[in-house]
Amino acid sequence: MNVVLFGATGMVGQGVLRECLLDAGVERVLAVGRTTTSQRHQKLRELVISDFSGFSTVERDLAGYDACFFCLGITSAGMAEADYRRVTYDIALAAAKTLVKVNPAMTFVFVSGAGADSTGRGRVMWARVKGQTENALLALPFKGVYVFRPAAIQPLHGIRSKTTWINVAYAVLGPLYPVWKRLVPRYVTTTEQIGRAMLEVARRGAPKHILENDDINRLCYAP
Numbered sequence: 001m002n003v004v005l006f007g008a009t010g011m012v013g014q015g016v017l018r019e020c021l022l023d024a025g026v027e028r029v030l031a032v033g034r035t036t037t038s039q040r041h042q043k044l045r046e047l048v049i050s051d052f053s054g055f056s057t058v059e060r061d062l063a064g065y066d067a068c069f070f071c072l073g074i075t076s077a078g079m080a081e082a083d084y085r086r087v088t089y090d091i092a093l094a095a096a097k098t099l100v101k102v103n104p105a106m107t108f109v110f111v112s113g114a115g116a117d118s119t120g121r122g123r124v125m126w127a128r129v130k131g132q133t134e135n136a137l138l139a140l141p142f143k144g145v146y147v148f149r150p151a152a153i154q155p156l157h158g159i160r161s162k163t164t165w166i167n168v169a170y171a172v173l174g175p176l177y178p179v180w181k182r183l184v185p186r187y188v189t190t191t192e193q194i195g196r197a198m199l200e201v202a203r204r205g206a207p208k209h210i211l212e213n214d215d216i217n218r219l220c221y222a223p
Contacts, residue, residue: 001026001027001202002027002064003026003029003065003066003069003202004030004032004062004067004068004069004099005030005069005071006032006033006069006071007033007070007072011191012071012111012150012153012194013071014037014155014159014191015155015190016069016071016194016195016198017029017031017037017044018159019195019196019198020043020069021039023199025203028043028045030062032049032095033048033049033072034048034050047061047062053091053094054094054098055094056098058098059102060102062098062102063102063103065106066103066106066202067108067202068095068096068103068107070095070096070108072087072091072092073087073088073111076126081125084125084126084129085129088126088133089129089132092137093136096140096142097140099142100141100142104141106142107145107202108142108144108145109145109201109202110134110146110147111150111194112130112133112147112148112149113126113127113150114151114187114213115127116130116149117130118131119131134147134210144205144209145209146201146209146211147210148194148197148211149211149213151213152188152189153189153191153194154188154189155190155191187213187214189213189216193217196219197211197220
């Protein structure tokens with residue numbers, strides 16, 4: 001299986017990249033981003049581009065892949081809706097429309113978030129924009145489109161977020177993860193579980209197209 005990965009330098013993307021590189025069934029990984037991951041691996045190739053408003057100029061680089069794991073995202077804190085939408089909706093749709101053109105048999109997996117608003121009309125800005133993005137992606141004619149909605153994510157294997165305040169929050173709350181896993185296991189996952197679940201979905205699909213946190217955890221342990 002050949003994989004395109006967007007957002008490989010983010011917290012979730014780092015975890016997904018790790019699982020792809022460890023998986024014997026993954027032959028090639030193309031990490032697309034504005035900066036490199038600084039990793040070296042025989043499976044890994046990096047495509048660094050500055051303009052994410054469109055991908056027509058790199059169509060040839062994006063052809064020949066079986067799955068796309070779209071982990072690119074940003075916190076909505078302090079952002080105007082138009083700016084958040086440009087990053088969340090516009091980039092995802094621009095990438096997906098190019099990918100479905102050159103890889104119509106591809107499986108596309110989009111990382112959203114728990115609480116995303118499928119109606120696309122709710123009061124909470126980030127949830128509304130995420131829901132609109134989900135709906136637009138689900139309408140594209142890929143072989144399959146799946147939306148991941150993780151809740152609390154535990155970063156493993158030394159993975160860190162690029163956002164300082166998120167790292168601080170994880171440092172403070174990290175010791176509580178074992179407690180949360182016992183009390184509310186359906187709302188807690190890890191970067192490792194997300195990566196493994198994505199690979200499972202790319203290979204075998206899933207019973208539904210919008211996967212909540214507990215669905216993700218079940219998938220990563222599928223036989």
